[in-house]
Amino acid sequence: MSERTGEPAIRAKGVRVSRGGREVLHGLDLEVAAGSVIGLMGPSGCGKTTLMRSIVGVQRIDSGELTVLGRSPSDPAVRHEIGYVTQAVSVYGDLSVRANAAYFAALQGSSRADADEAIATVGLADLADRPVDRLSGGQASRASLACALVGLPRLLVLDEPTVGLDPVTREDIWTHLRSLAEQGVTLLVSSHVMDEAARCDSVLLMREGDLLAHLTPAELLERAGTTNAEDAFLTLIREGGER
Ligand SMILES: Nc1ncnc2c1ncn2[C@@H]1O[C@H](COP(=O)(O)OP(=O)(O)OP(=O)(O)O)[C@@H](O)[C@H]1O
Structure with a gap:
């Protein structure tokens, strides 16, 4: 069990993915600790859903290595340990x-x-x-x-679980997610709502198919020199575009 060995729940090395004949993930490297809540953020079309699909084993990877709970995401043994909630109510x-x-x-x-x-x-x-x-x-x-x-499941991947919800229900959902993490579940949660970054243990920030940063909410604010998550997000995304 990855919780016991300290092995990351998700590890990607040089992961490249194409959709519709065009490369949309350009060699992603990342590690996600087991039992943590990870925010996945970035502008529309940057590849968040593609990354989530890859992690839950429904997206073909061109090259690179991706392990989820210590195995390939397409391994049937790992499938039932992963929960995936898409944006559509399913x-x-x-x-x-x-x-x-x-x-x-x-x-x-x-x-x-x-x-x-x-x-x-x-x-x-x-x-x-x-x-x-x-x-x-x-x-x-x-x-x-x-x-x-x-x-x-040991890993729960949620594509914008709070989109369109009122603040009270959002608060409710986040309380449930946090309690799951306390039980050892790893949660990867995409969001467009920047103040939700503060609820995560760390945040993966993506832009145009690249991972710009993986940092804690405090580091996000510090790096951007602001106290506002929305401003921090914009600053880092713009910086990423200038590199
Ligand atoms: N079925 C598909 N065929 C071809 N290209 C696709 C397909 N689905 C997504 N793409 C492209 O892949 C890129 C990444 O899309 P993806 O859905 O992963 O982005 P996203 O960050 O989840 O966006 P959003 O926040 O709007 O949901 C985009 O350029 C998109 O146009």
Whole structure:
């Protein structure tokens, strides 16, 4: 287990990826510590989703080495240890939250009790029997998250889990994510909301298919000489463009 050996949860060396015949990741090197919350940030189109897809094993890599939980991401043994929540709500609208989570549990070989635990983790226990179609947008996002949590993956990759959510629900989701990290889960979370960087243990900053920096929120502010995460982000992205 990577938590015990201190082995990074994710390690990339010279990872290159092309999409539609064009290289979109240009030789990424990175290491992500197990049991931490890592923010993945950068302007639209910089390659965040492509990197996440590579990490969860659904994106072909041209060259370089990528290991996730000590194995190749395409290794079936590692697949069930990874949860991936895309931007689209990926649950069945006509099924209840519980039926959705139970379905994911069945696919994973997990129990109904695991499904109920995941529902409780995202704070939907009271709404477990309601069809997802009759939930609010934020509740439906949390239902998606619950399905990814079934069986408690060791790595959870979340593509903008708080997009379009109100501040209270965002706060709620971050509380759940932090408690998962405390249980040893590694979380890679993409976001466009710069103040969410402050909630992460460290932040991967990308620009045009390159990794500009991997630093703590405090280092991010210090390096940019500001107290505002949004300004720090802009400064570092612009600096990156001038290199
Ligand atoms: N299916 C595809 N075919 C060809 N090119 C693609 C495909 N999907 C993405 N790309 C290109 O790959 C690059 C990286 O896209 P990616 O979706 O990884 O960016 P992103 O940082 O996640 O963007 P956003 O923040 O807008 O979601 C972009 O230039 C994009 O146009």
